[in-house]
Each structure stands twice: as C-alpha cells, then as structure tokens.
Amino acid sequence: MTEKYTAVLLIMDGLGDRVVKELGNKTPLQAAKCPTFDRLTTDGQTGLLNVIGPGITPGSDAAHLALFGYDPVACYAGRGPLEALGAGLPSKPGDVAFRSNFASVDDEMKITDRRAGRIFTAEEHRILEDALSGIEIDGVKVHFVATVEHRGAIVLEGSGLSGEISETDPHETGVKVWESEALEQRAEKTAKIVNKLTRMAFERLKDLDINKARADRGLPPANILLLRGAGQHKDIPTLQDNYGIKSAVIAGGSLYIGAAKYVGMEHVPVEGQTGTIDTNFDNIAAKSIECIKSNYNYVFIHIKATDNASHDGNAKEKVLAIERTDGMLSKIIDAVGDSIVIAVTGDHSTPLDVGEHQPDPVPIFFWSKFMRPDKVKAFSELDAPDGALHTIRGIDVMPMLLGYAGYIEKIGA
Amino acid sequence: MTEKYTAVLLIMDGLGDRVVKELGNKTPLQAAKCPTFDRLTTDGQTGLLNVIGPGITPGSDAAHLALFGYDPVACYAGRGPLEALGAGLPSKPGDVAFRSNFASVDDEMKITDRRAGRIFTAEEHRILEDALSGIEIDGVKVHFVATVEHRGAIVLEGSGLSGEISETDPHETGVKVWESEALEQRAEKTAKIVNKLTRMAFERLKDLDINKARADRGLPPANILLLRGAGQHKDIPTLQDNYGIKSAVIAGGSLYIGAAKYVGMEHVPVEGQTGTIDTNFDNIAAKSIECIKSNYNYVFIHIKATDNASHDGNAKEKVLAIERTDGMLSKIIDAVGDSIVIAVTGDHSTPLDVGEHQPDPVPIFFWSKFMRPDKVKAFSELDAPDGALHTIRGIDVMPMLLGYAGYIEKIGA
Numbered sequence: 145m146t147e148k149y150t151a152v153l154l155i156m157d158g159l160g161d162r163v164v165k166e167l168g169n170k171t172p173l174q175a176a177k178c179p180t181f182d183r184l185t186t187d188g189q190t191g192l193l194n195v196i197g198p199g200i201t202p203g204s205d206a207a208h209l210a211l212f213g214y215d216p217v218a219c220y221a222g223r224g225p226l227e228a229l230g231a232g233l234p235s236k237p238g239d240v241a242f243r244s245n246f247a248s249v250d251d252e253m254k255i256t257d258r259r260a261g262r263i264f265t266a267e268e269h270r271i272l273e274d275a276l277s278g279i280e281i282d283g284v285k286v287h288f289v290a291t292v293e294h295r296g297a298i299v300l301e302g303s304g305l306s307g308e309i310s311e312t313d314p315h316e317t318g319v320k321v322w323e324s325e326a327l328e329q330r331a332e333k334t335a336k337i338v339n340k341l342t343r344m345a346f347e348r349l350k351d352l353d354i355n356k357a358r359a360d361r362g363l364p365p366a367n368i369l370l371l372r373g374a375g376q377h378k379d380i381p382t383l384q385d386n387y388g389i390k391s392a393v394i395a396g397g398s399l400y401i402g403a404a405k406y407v408g409m410e411h412v413p414v415e416g417q418t419g420t421i422d423t424n425f426d427n428i429a430a431k432s433i434e435c436i437k438s439n440y441n442y443v444f445i446h447i448k449a450t451d452n453a454s455h456d457g458n459a460k461e462k463v464l465a466i467e468r469t470d471g472m473l474s475k476i477i478d479a480v481g482d483s484i485v486i487a488v489t490g491d492h493s494t495p496l497d498v499g500e501h502q503p504d505p506v507p508i509f510f511w512s513k514f515m516r517p518d519k520v521k522a523f524s525e526l527d528a529p530d531g532a533l534h535t536i537r538g539i540d541v542m543p544m545l546l547g548y549a550g551y552i553e554k555i556g557a
Numbered sequence: 558m559t560e561k562y563t564a565v566l567l568i569m570d571g572l573g574d575r576v577v578k579e580l581g582n583k584t585p586l587q588a589a590k591c592p593t594f595d596r597l598t599t600d601g602q603t604g605l606l607n608v609i610g611p612g613i614t615p616g617s618d619a620a621h622l623a624l625f626g627y628d629p630v631a632c633y634a635g636r637g638p639l640e641a642l643g644a645g646l647p648s649k650p651g652d653v654a655f656r657s658n659f660a661s662v663d664d665e666m667k668i669t670d671r672r673a674g675r676i677f678t679a680e681e682h683r684i685l686e687d688a689l690s691g692i693e694i695d696g697v698k699v700h701f702v703a704t705v706e707h708r709g710a711i712v713l714e715g716s717g718l719s720g721e722i723s724e725t726d727p728h729e730t731g732v733k734v735w736e737s738e739a740l741e742q743r744a745e746k747t748a749k750i751v752n753k754l755t756r757m758a759f760e761r762l763k764d765l766d767i768n769k770a771r772a773d774r775g776l777p778p779a780n781i782l783l784l785r786g787a788g789q790h791k792d793i794p795t796l797q798d799n800y801g802i803k804s805a806v807i808a809g810g811s812l813y814i815g816a817a818k819y820v821g822m823e824h825v826p827v828e829g830q831t832g833t834i835d836t837n838f839d840n841i842a843a844k845s846i847e848c849i850k851s852n853y854n855y856v857f858i859h860i861k862a863t864d865n866a867s868h869d870g871n872a873k874e875k876v877l878a879i880e881r882t883d884g885m886l887s888k889i890i891d892a893v894g895d896s897i898v899i900a901v902t903g904d905h906s907t908p909l910d911v912g913e914h915q916p917d918p919v920p921i922f923f924w925s926k927f928m929r930p931d932k933v934k935a936f937s938e939l940d941a942p943d944g945a946l947h948t949i950r951g952i953d954v955m956p957m958l959l960g961y962a963g964y965i966e967k968i969g970a
Contacts, residue, residue, distance in 0.1 A: 557617070
C-alpha cells in the first residue's frame with residue numbers, strides 16, 4: 145500500500161553559482177564539505193532546475209511561488225502582499241499592499257533622507273505605528289506595521305482596489321515625494337487613497353515628539369511614508385485547497401514567510417532564526433524535526449545566508465553557509481529521515497562574481513529511502529547535469545515532492 | 558525520399574519499478590535476461606518517461622490515452638466507456654457507460670454478496686444477457702454484456718445523458734443498493750434512468766430459473782446489477798482523423814482494447830492472449846508480424862502480465878514476464894524489424910515493494926534501423942537517465958513514433 149511521507153523542501157537562497165577563481169575554480173557547492181548532501185545525492189536523484197523557465201532570472205518572490213507549485217506569472221501579486229503577510233499584517237484577496245520606508249521631507253515635501261537616518265528604536269516603531277493606526281480613507285482601512293530599521297509594510301483593506309498604481313518613492317533626494325498614478329482606469333480610486341495617505345502621514349508624523357528627540361540625537365525626522373512594491377492580493381487556491389495538505393514554513397526573512405503564508409502555510413517561528421550566517425541552525429533543525437514528527441504534511445525550510453553572502457561577493461561565507469546547512473540537514477535526516485521525501489535546491493542563482501540574480505539553472509536533488517538512485521555522487525552545479533532528473537522546472541517540484549510523499553491522487557483508474 | 562515504416566508501441570503494463578532486495582538490489586528489468594531489449598537499446602535511443610507529468614501517478618486508462626497522443630485529462634472519459642468498448646459493446650460520443658457486477662440482494666434490496674458468488678457459466682451469462690436485452694427507459698436504450706465471472710459492462714445510448722452521476726455499488730454487504738445521484742444538474746435524467754434500471758434488473762432477474770439452479774448448487778442468486786465507473790463517451794478525433802493512419806490493437810485486457818478502440822484502433826484478436834503470465838506470447842508475435850506486414854500503419858501491443866506480478870509483489874514472475882516479452886519481440890524484429898519504428902515502455906510504475914501505481918518515471922526506448930544510437934546499452938530504470946531522450950512525456954510518444962515512421966506532415970515549408 146502507498147505509505148504517506150512528510151514532504152520537505154529545503155531552499156538555500158541564491159544557491160546557484162559559477163566557478164569562482166578564489167575557490168580554486170570550483171563553485172561554492174563544490175568547495176564546501178557537505179557529507180550529507182553527498183550521501184543523499186548518491187542515494188537519490190539529481191538534476192538542474194529552471195525555477196521559472198530557461199533564460200529567465202527569477203525574483204525571490206516569483207521563484208518561491210513556482211517552487212510551491214504555482215504559475216509564477218499568473219499568480220504573482222507583487223512584493224507588497226508577501227512582505228505585508230511576512231510582517232504579520234492581515235491581508236486577504238482583493239486587498240492592496242506595499243513595502244514602505246520612513247523618510248525625511250522638508251516643508252515642501254522634498255526628500256532630504258530616503259531612510260530617515262535608518263536608525264530606529266523599538267519605542268519609536270511603537271509610537272510611529274500608533275500615530276498611523278486607525279486610518280480609514282474613502283471606506284478603505286489602512287493597516288501599517290514597522291519592521292526593520294526604516295522599513296515597514298502597509299495593507300489597504302477594502303473593495304474596488306487595484307495594485308496597478310505607481311509608487312511614491314522617487315529613489316532620490318532633493319525631489320518631491322511622487323504622486324501615485326493609476327496605471328489602469330480602475331486603479332484611480334487606489335492612487336487617490338495612496339496620495340491622501342501620504343499627506344495624512346505627513347500631518348500625523350511631522351510634529352511627533354520623537355522627531356524632536358531624533359533632531360536632538362542628530363537624526364533626521366521620520367515624517368513621511370514612501371510606498372513601493374504595490375500589489376493586489378490575488379484569490380488563489382491554497383495548498384490545502386490544491387492538495388489537501390497541512391503545511392508549515394520555517395524561515396527568517398519576512399518575504400519568504402509572506403510567500404509561504406500567501407499559499408496557506410502556517411509560520412512556525414524559530415528562536416534565533418535571523419536570515420543571516422549567524423542564524424541558529426541547531427534550532428532550525430530541532431524545529432524542523434518537531435514539525436515533521438507532528439501532523440504537517442509539508443515543511444518548507446528557508447536558509448537566507450547563502451544569498452546574503454552572494455550579494456556581498458563573500459565566497460568564504462557562502463561556502464560556510466552551505467556547510468552549516470549540510471550539518472543542519474544531517475541532524476534532520478538522522479532523526480526523521482525514514483519518514484520524509486526531501487528536495488534540496490535554491491530559488492535562483494546569485495553568482496559571487498556578479499552579486500545579482502542570474503538566469504543560470506540551480507542544482508536540485510530529491511531523496512527518500514525508497515527512491516531509485518542515479519549515478520551522481522555529489523551535489524553541485526557541475527555534477528547535476530548527469531542526474532536522472534535531467535532539467536525540471538520550478539513548478540514541477542511541488543507535484544514531484546507530493547507525488548512521492550503520497551498526497552497526489554492518481555489521474556484515471 | 559522519406560520512406561514509410563509501421564509504428565509499433567509495445568507496452569508492458571506497470572513495467573517501472575525500484576531496486577528490489579530479493580533481486581540483489583536490481584530492478585526487475587535489470588534482473589531479467591533481455592538480449593533483444595539490450596541490442597535495441599544499444600542501437601536505439603533510451604530515456605525516461607513521465608506518462609502524464611512529473612510527480613503524477615497515472616491510472617492505466619489515462620496513461621494509455623496519453624501514450625496514444627491525447628491530453629489525458631481533457632480526453633479522459635472515465636473507465637466505463639473504455640471497459641464497454643473493450644467488452645465489445647457499441648458506444649459512441651454522448652453515450653454513458655459503466656462497469657457492472659452481478660450481485661445478490663434480499664427482498665429489501667440489501668446486498669448479501671457483491672459478486673453473486675463469482676462463479677458463472679457461459680450458459681448463465683447468455684441467459685442473463687437475454688433477460689437484460691431490449692431495455693429502453695425514457696427513450697434511452699440499454700446495452701448489456703457479461704464479461705468475466707460476475708463482471709459486465711453497460712452502455713446507455715441516447716441523447717441528453719451525463720456521466721456525472723454517483724455509482725450504485727456501496728462496496729459492502731448488509732446495506733441497500735445505493736441510489737444513483739446527479740453530480741451536476743443536467744445529470745438528473747441519467748441518474749433517474751440508472752435507478753429505474755436497477756429496479757428493472759431486479760424484477761427481470763429475481764425469478765429466473767438459473768437463480769433456482771444456482772441455489773441448488775449452493776451459489777447466491779444473480780438478482781441485481783451494481784454499476785460503477787460511470788463515464789460519458791467524449792467526441793474526440795480518432796487516430797485516423799489526427800494522423801490519417803490505420804491502426805490496430807493487440808491486447809488481452811478489455812480496458813486496453815477499449816482505450817484503443819476509443820481512439821479508433823481496430824481490435825485484432827489473438828488466440829490465447831489472456832492478459833496473464835500464461836498468455837500465448839508466440840501467437841502475439843505471429844499476429845503482430847501479420848499486422849505489420851499488412852496495411853496497418855500503427856500497431857499497439859499490450860502485455861498485462863508485468864502489472865499483475867507487480868500488484869502481487871511477485872518479483873520472479875515480473876522478471877519472467879519481462880523475459881518472455883523480450884523473447885516475443887525478438888521474433889518480431891527478426892521477421893519485420895526492417896520495416897518498423899518501435900517504442901518499448903510501460904504505462905506507469907508499479908513497484909513490487911508497493912504493489913500500487915507510483916509516480917516514478919518509466920524507462921522507454923525507441924528503435925529503428927536508421928535511428929542514431931546513444932551510449933545506453935541496457936534497458937532499465939537506472940540506465941535510462943543516460944539516454945539521448947532524457948525525460949519525455951507520454952503525450953510525446955505518439956508524435957515521435959509517427960514522426961520517424963513518416964506519418965507526420967512537416968510544419969512549414
């Protein structure tokens with residue numbers, strides 16, 4: 145009889161790379177000592193992954209939608225709703241969300257600092273959130289949360305909204321805050337609301353005591369909100385709708401938590417999971433094992449440290465992040481290896497020598513105790529082409545994982 | 558000039574497997590001695606086949622539609638029409654068909670035996686068919702045929718029918734025969750007809766002399782029909798429509814004959830072809846050669862024995878079924894190898910250790926005397942990933958076969 149397994153997706157963000165001179169003309173995956181990856185590729189199946197499609201450079205948000213089994217173009221909602229969900233705001237189909245910055249403007253609304261000096265205390269965050277609470281414009285409720293430093297997220301809750309509006313952040317100083325413009329006719333209401341919100345934020349923030357105190361500390365005032373990444377939360381089926389599964393996300397970065405919540409995963413917080421090289425890998429392993437042992441059918445584990453190192457061009461740190469992830473996985477396999485089907489890969493390539501997302505496919509391996517082995521014995525960009533998976537697409541990963549795990553109904557009889 | 562060849566598709570049902578401890582950690586294909594498969598893979602091209610798609614477990618019916626070049630979801634008609642066609646009943650687009658059981662009920666229509674004792678003589682089959690002949694309900698004609706033991710098939714011929722109705726077989730004893738219910742509004746007429754048919758079958762069968770005779774032999778009466786696998790015959794183009802080819806099916810199992818007839822193949826009966834390990838492989842070879850030499854452009858040969866062994870977990874018998882199929886193919890190649898393009902594969906994986914269909918891809922090879930060889934020299938799940946075909950889909954097989962055989966028009970000039 146078909147047994148059920150827990151499907152596990154382990155993503156090392158920005159994993160894919162090219163040969164790096166500093167690493168003796170190896171890729172970071174080749175340079176890293178990864179006994180667990182090597183053992184699981186030896187017993188499992190390896191291949192290359194075009195997360196969106198051949199030649200297409202994936203953004204992290206669209207990449208994750210594809211890896212969760214969704215059409216990354218049709219289901220893409222913009223960054224705003226994912227960041228808002230990741231920051232803990234409520235967002236539902238029809239709502240429009242944004243990423244926001246606290247910034248500094250003069251009396252003419254000209255920007256003097258796009259990040260309002262970057263430095264914010266938790267107390268300042270609380271006071272700024274209070275100042276922006278309870279706003280309702282033309283029947284649309286505004287939800288705001290401050291996140292890290294000057295950053296935050298905003299959700300417009302109401303009907304008749306559209307995400308097709310331009311942003312208000314001009315991305316330079318010395319110019320006025322941009323007016324949001326409708327990019328389609330039915331977005332005019334939303335653009336008007338955003339422009340009213342901008343003026344209302346200025347009115348509510350400019351005279352706050354904390355801005356006087358910031359001036360005393362030599363910091364520019366947080367007296368305006370800049371909005372970008374507009375997107376409308378789409379009405380898409382959840383993983384529960386699609387596959388009847390209960391799923392969990394274990395991630396440090398809010399975008400990944402948000403993307404996972406957008407498709408119906410529950411966020412399982414881990415103490416010390418930071419999204420940096422100093423994230424607590426032991427705690428991530430322990431919480432992953434706990435989730436796999438409990439009644440989750442699918443567990444998504446996201447490691448951000450590989451991408452940070454890639455963007456910084458820090459080869460040693462990328463190798464270290466990979467090795468620590470390998471060590472973390474060894475704990476998971478030792479504890480619950482018999483009850484899982486796992487895929488290990490990245491969401492895109494961020495070559496160290498470029499420091500930005502590139503279209504190179506990413507290596508991927510699948511492993512479970514029952515899977516047919518192929519002849520690949522190491523996990524790397526240069527070994528992966530010899531594997532039994534050949535080249536797959538991001539959108540194939542979810543049905544493959546859930547198919548082997550026993551959660552996809554047979555087609556036909 | 559492009560010569561024309563006869564395209565041959567040889568399916569070993571449920572062929573795909575995993576490494577099996579009992580076979581020295583080999584798959585059944587690796588364990589089997591198959592000089593013909595080895596020779597043809599050496600000279601031909603090998604790869605992996607996702608019959609429906611990555612991670613999707615194929616049912617046999619949907620799998621065969623894909624292998625015949627049809628979208629297995631859009632063209633899927635349910636099991637009923639395929640079984641009915643396979644059993645020799647007339648069925649045409651719009652008709653609704655079922656698989657049926659003769660069963661035993663008491664006076665309250667409660668089921669006492671779902672298979673009416675399983676044992677039926679040919680004479681009983683004839684009498685039961687007579688008793689159920691000439692039925693017309695609300696302008697819809699009912700066609701019935703008894704097949705093997707208690708099994709049979711039913712076609713409702715008429716207009717305004719729908720296959721979206723629930724079955725009447727409760728799959729347990731001690732409960733009443735289920736009423737069929739409409740699963741969509743336009744199916745209400747069909748559900749009513751089915752429920753009238755159930756009562757009419759009881760009235761016509763309960764007092765038959767054969768049921769008194771069965772009682773004397775200690776057998777329960779065949780006094781009711783249970784219906785399941787409802788499906789509506791869809792209006793799809795035939796292989797003749799799609800490719801202008803004349804095609805034949807050589808199969809023992811009625812489902813496979815039915816699926817082939819559904820797309821327009823002619824059934825060519827073979828004496829002693831049973832769908833078990835004792836099927837007459839020599840006669841299948843002889844009839845295949847005869848068909849290839851005659852004016853068929855496409856010949857589909859189906860061997861069921863591999864799947865039976867897989868579902869039974871019988872490793873030795875699966876190996877034997879593969880070896881006998883290899884021997885059969887050697888006769889075909891010796892006789893008519895020069896005039897064919899052949900693909901050899903399975904319709905799905907049924908690993909011996911699971912005993913059910915699983916999503917693992919199936920190995921496939923193509924061979925003709927003119928085909929470019931790749932480096933694979935054996936036919937197995939573990940060798941196939943190295944082949945020139947990489948990974949293909951079920952729906953690719955027909956155009957590839959017919960393309961090489963010379964039956965697909967160039968696109969463009």
